[in-house]
Amino acid sequence: MTAQDRHLRAEERLGTVGVAHRPVGKREATRANLAWWDADADDYQATHGDFLGDAEFVWCPEGLRESEIGLLGDVRGARIAEIGCGQAACSRWLASAGAYPVGLDLSGGMLRHASNANARTGVDIPLIQASAEDLPLAAGSVDAACSAFGAIPFVSSLETVFGEVRRVLRPGGAWIFAVTHPMRWIFSDDPGPNGLTAIQPYFDRTPYVEIDASGEATYVEYHRTLGDYVRAFAATGLVLDDLIEPEWPEGHTRVWGQWSPLRGKLFPGTAIFVTHREK
Ligand SMILES: C[S@@+](CC[C@H](N)C(=O)[O-])C[C@H]1O[C@@H](n2cnc3c(N)ncnc32)[C@H](O)[C@@H]1O
Secondary structure, three states, X not given: OOHHHHHHHHHHHHOEEEEEEOOOOHHHHHHHHHHHHHHHHHHHHHHHHHHXXXXXXXXXXXXXXXXXXXXXXXXXXXXXXXXXXXOOHHHHHHHHOOOEEEXXXXXXXXXXXXXXXXXXXXXXXXXXXXXXXXXXOOOOOEEEEEEEOOOHHHOOOHHHHHHXXXXXXXXXXXXXXXXXXXXXXXXXXXXXHHHHOOOOOOOOOOOEEEEEOOOOEEEEEOOOOHHHHHHHHHHOOEEEEEEEOOOOOOOOOOOXXXXXXXXXXXXXXXXXXXXXXXX
16 A cells, blocks of 8 residues: 555545645644544554564654664663654664653554554553643653654644643753654655645645545644744753754665655655753
């Protein structure tokens, strides 16, 4: 199944009939994305499960692994929250490296795959169903937080998520997350030559919304510019240490949705923000 087929199947299940660009608040976005990720969970796992592995920490479609880049440093003994963990492969890798991870995700469907993979591997990560906007963790209770494409594109307020992450981090703790590189917003989600032409303004933050016949959102994705991220860090007491833009590796041929060798060789597809909580 291609990622395109996968998307179409979830759309069918949810009765999606079209696309709108309009503002969407927290309640509608949460409802739509919970339904979306539940509807898509099995197909997501069928499409990407092999690439992501059962206990691997893959940051992005470019295939960059935490075992190569070590952004979280020495994780032995560290309490780490994985936000938007999906099937929680990253958390199981962290456990195998000596950390004490907890995986959090909005979608029960995605967490079912995490739970199955816990049973399959014998690496039993604690899992919590929760939104990144309301983390059910105590203040200062984790040494680090991370996310590989989880939650952030789907929430209406960056400041709310960053504020929550800051609250649960101990002072100095790292918050490192991967998202679609903001410059990708200007192109269509086409991995081929049509995806090389700019079609929409980088500065237009109006969310991408898929809707059902009654106009209700069935999928919502938010766009933020690089400057928006920097300002949200500053507003929530997070310090930006680095911005990693993984390059497309030689010989890597896997197409993941809009990520392809063709586009990856020309411009970045992923942004990994490396931040920490002020002391
Ligand atoms: C693209 S998947 C990434 C999953 C996993 N990190 C991976 O690498 O495969 C996005 C995940 O974010 C989760 N998600 C979406 N909105 C969320 C929210 N508000 N809070 C927590 N998780 C959310 C989805 O349920 C889904 O599991």
